Amino acid sequence: MPRETVAEFTVDHVQVLDREGTVDTDLEPDLGEERLEELYRLMKLARRFEERAIALQRRGEIGTYAPAIGQEAAQIGSASALAAEDWMTTSFRESAAYLARGTPIDRLLCYAMGMEEGAEVPEGSRSMPPSIAVGSQALHGVGIGWGQAMLGEEGASLVYFGDGATSEGDVYEALNLAGVYDARTVFFCQNNQYAISVPREEQSRAETLAQKAIAAGIEGIQVDGNDVLGVYAVTRAALARAREGRPTLVEAITYRRSMHTTADDPSVYREPEEERDWEAYDPIDRFETYLRERGVLDDELIAAIEERVEADLEEGIERAMDERDSVDPAEMFDYAYADLPPWVERQREAFEEGPGGASGDGTSAGGHGE
Numbered sequence: 384m385p386r387e388t389v390a391e392f393t394v395d396h397v398q399v400l401d402r403e404g405t406v407d408t409d410l411e412p413d414l415g416e417e418r419l420e421e422l423y424r425l426m427k428l429a430r431r432f433e434e435r436a437i438a439l440q441r442r443g444e445i446g447t448y449a450p451a452i453g454q455e456a457a458q459i460g461s462a463s464a465l466a467a468e469d470w471m472t473t474s475f476r477e478s479a480a481y482l483a484r485g486t487p488i489d490r491l492l493c494y495a496m497g498m499e500e501g502a503e504v505p506e507g508s509r510s511m512p513p514s515i516a517v518g519s520q521a522l523h524g525v526g527i528g529w530g531q532a533m534l535g536e537e538g539a540s541l542v543y544f545g546d547g548a549t550s551e552g553d554v555y556e557a558l559n560l561a562g563v564y565d566a567r568t569v570f571f572c573q574n575n576q577y578a579i580s581v582p583r584e585e586q587s588r589a590e591t592l593a594q595k596a597i598a599a600g601i602e603g604i605q606v607d608g609n610d611v612l613g614v615y616a617v618t619r620a621a622l623a624r625a626r627e628g629r630p631t632l633v634e635a636i637t638y639r640r641s642m643h644t645t646a647d648d649p650s651v652y653r654e655p656e657e658e659r660d661w662e663a664y665d666p667i668d669r670f671e672t673y674l675r676e677r678g679v680l681d682d683e684l685i686a687a688i689e690e691r692v693e694a695d696l697e698e699g700i701e702r703a704m705d706e707r708d709s710v711d712p713a714e715m716f717d718y719a720y721a722d723l724p725p726w727v728e729r730q731r732e733a734f735e736e737g738p739g740g741a742s743g744d745g746t747s748a749g750g751h752g753e
């Protein structure tokens with residue numbers, strides 16, 4: 384029986400800024416100095432937001448938190464390529480993407496405090512609340528992209544997920560659906576090398592995660608996820624194609640420098656040398672080298688940006704604390720059932736009585752998060 388090759392595929396890798404911060408002028412996106420400075424400010428804001436969030440969790444002010452230190456270029460670069468009419472659908476590690484889309488700091492913190500106000504889609508916003516079930520949001524994202532075409536809307540849909548999520552059926556189904564229905568979707572996989580403690584190599588035998596697009600008949604492309612200019616350029620092009628009904632899977636190669644969540648200790652499953660190697664390719668340092676080189680940034684401007692970032696964070700944290708203090712945590716029992724089953728009623732009573740068991744002694748307010 385004759386045997387011949389009937390199909391061949393390739394996956395491209397894009398890098399605009401190399402690891403030393405030198406730019407490839409052929410690929411450099413056309414961004415003015417203001418936009419470049421804004422990308423830098425957002426990356427700094429995201430980094431400090433993550434650091435502050437970890438500290439807030441340690442002080443018991445917010446719940447378990449999933450930081451994205453090291454993934455700022457992947458998130459800020461991609462979310463900054465979105466137009467106002469585009470939708471964004473995320474997983475649980477995308478605070479930086481929300482910040483890039485202008486989601487207020489206090490909203491993000493309220494979400495982390497378990498307040499439903501934090502999960503609301505603010506009026507006029509096209510950013511969906513985070514999805515905790517790994518990969519499930521890929522289906523929501525492709526549904527939105529498909530729906531936009533049906534409604535004759537202008538925009539496209541960008542959906543974030545991690546490397547681990549690409550092992551989930553939901554993601555395969557979403558990719559397939561996007562291919563079949565020409566859904567206006569960009570799938571943005573942040574390959575941060577780990578699904579909790581499982582390294583990327585043990586997650587899939589596929590050489591790249593981008594190639595998972597090929598089986599769905601859509602384009603797959605890899606980008607250096609620590610290169611904000613590369614991520615921006617690739618996502619912008621993918622969104623433009625999506626608006627014409629051509630979906631793409633983007634695999635951004637990056638590294639989660641911190642813990643999976645504040646409940647995790649990465650030293651148990653990875654070596655310090657590996658962390659140090661990636662630290663050398665820090666997305667912010669690299670972009671800063673380029674911006675200094677271009678004359679966009681100097682010490683003075685960096686200090687002013689840092690000052691603004693700290694002030695914005697301070698104000699956002701304060702506002703989130705005020706919002707938290709203004710709601711009654713017992714409200715969480717109000718919406719799960721129309722009529723509370725007796726065992727939940729008992730939980731509510733115990734909650735309202737507080738840890739000491741006696742209500743009205745002022746200690747029950749400390750019951751949030753229990």
Ligand SMILES: Cc1ncc(C[n+]2csc(CCOP(=O)(O)OP(=O)(O)O)c2C)c(N)n1
Nearest residue numbers: 476515516517545546547548575577578579
């Ligand atoms: C359906 C489902 N299975 C398992 C979990 C538990 N879980 C939470 S995060 C995670 C790993 C996710 O890894 P990845 O997709 O690479 O995203 P990352 O955490 O690296 O951003 C798992 C298995 C979950 N939340 N949902």
